[in-house]
Amino acid sequence: MGVPSAHGLPGTGEQHAAVEDQSIQQIIEDHRLRSAYLRELTRALSGHDGAWPTAPVPRVIVQFWDDPHSIPPDVSQCMRSWSALESQGFRREVYGDDSARAFIRSAHTPAHVAAFDACPHPAMRSDYFRLCYLAQRGGFYVDADDVYQGTDWMHLFRDSRLRVQALCYDTATDTMVDAHHAATTDEDPDTWIHYVNNNPIITPAHHPVIEAALEAGTRAVLSRGSGAIDIQSMTGPGNLTVALARYACEKQQQEQSVDVEILSTWDRVAVSRWPLSYRGDERNWRLWRQS
Template sequence: MNTEQSHKEDPLTKKERNRSNFVREFVQSYNEPDYILKIYEAEIPKLIVHFWDDLTQLPQDVNECIESWKILEQSGFDFQIFDEDSAREFIKTHLGYRFENAFNLCYHPSMKSDYFRYSYIFVMGGFYIDADDVYHGTSIDHFFADGRLKLQPFCYDIESDQMVSSSDFVPLGADKWSWIFYFNTTPLIASRNHPIVGRVLLNATEALEKNQKEELPEVQATTGPGILTESILEVIAKEEHPEETMLILHDWEKISTSKWPLSYRNDKRNWRLSNQQAYQTSQQT
């Protein structure tokens, strides 16, 4: 805890602060490994996967985001887009009843998309990107050359209620008492059976099962960046060279950004407006 923070009450629990500090130190001191571990030598399938819970009500502005990636077909990429029904069928077929039931316990489309991406990438490997992310045209071929997990680091400032630019939080030593460091769930790029993806899938499953008789669980902590970051910590915290397991995408915004504003962000399809609330599927497009 730095001097600035010592004069203020920490808004995070001790566990949350330790997790944030781990991510900060890992991200800011990251260096590419000298070699790739044998288990990650296999290339990742050049497959881009999207999810939208109801494709009959896909907003035009979201579809434009999805279409921005199609230029990569010229570079040999394939595309798949799943809705709630096809995602459930995939999980049922490849993972079984327990995981299908966990998917059904996801009460909001954002949770379903989180849970599905962990399921799909664990089973098949590939590249999952949110449907509202826009591709800017920079090559992504190098992310598929080895099977390590590739993730984008994020930093949120509680005091200003805003995201912190990567150019501000990535430099070594950058920190404020109000900053929370974590990993985003998009993009999610990895080889099949990656141990971190397997861990977050199991942790999300257990979290959903635990909460099914209580109030609706918090989205971020149950299927989102909170449980993803916690799972990463569980897998690599004691590793001497965690960079051998995952690659930090320090400047992902050069490749893709989440588009704001979009029509769906103004209604209950935006998880921030539906967090821990019953979700109605009939929404305006």
């Protein structure tokens, strides 16, 4: 499938701008166009070096568990694996519902606090809190079930670009496709959906993608009706993917570089551990029964 270009379209002046804006909106709203665009974006932004700002991303590892006083032992083991980086200048901050709410209250608006409180599942509050934290302070967010593999991580902090993980899901087999293979192979079935994860997120403070995802998530949570909650699209990877796609399109439209690296080999640094005790009950958002 061809991907609409964000620049170089026919027309001049206001007509040219209108066509470009329509192209961006088409990519954002059409899930197949957005998937194709994310595939090409991943190819373009995977490991690309250049003259990027070198101001350091804060060396803080941020994690979340709704009740940090009752973290399951197997999850705690995963979280503690990142303590290995403390000897290399990192500090680790673990937040729960109460401390996350206090941070949001101190750093953002009452609307953001209300949005956090309106997230009914711990996974959704985790999604929302990481955006609140990183938008304000920057740093390195990693999920509680990711296990550090002890490999080199220095390349992830070599400049101040936003870094997120590429994902690809095959709807035909209900399985994930290896991200590096999905980004580099010439094969691209219509059943593959390319997007980015909201774990890990490595970013300087106030990156436009994170701020846009935060505000979109806030609007989505506060304006939702009584229907089912789609965590992925409201506060999770879907929300971040849309924010990234819009930002990259606008940057390309302006013929500017996109200050993002999309990681297709994150599993060399960390892996999500399976199984874990909480995955078998409603603490796992995939098994959550909405009332």
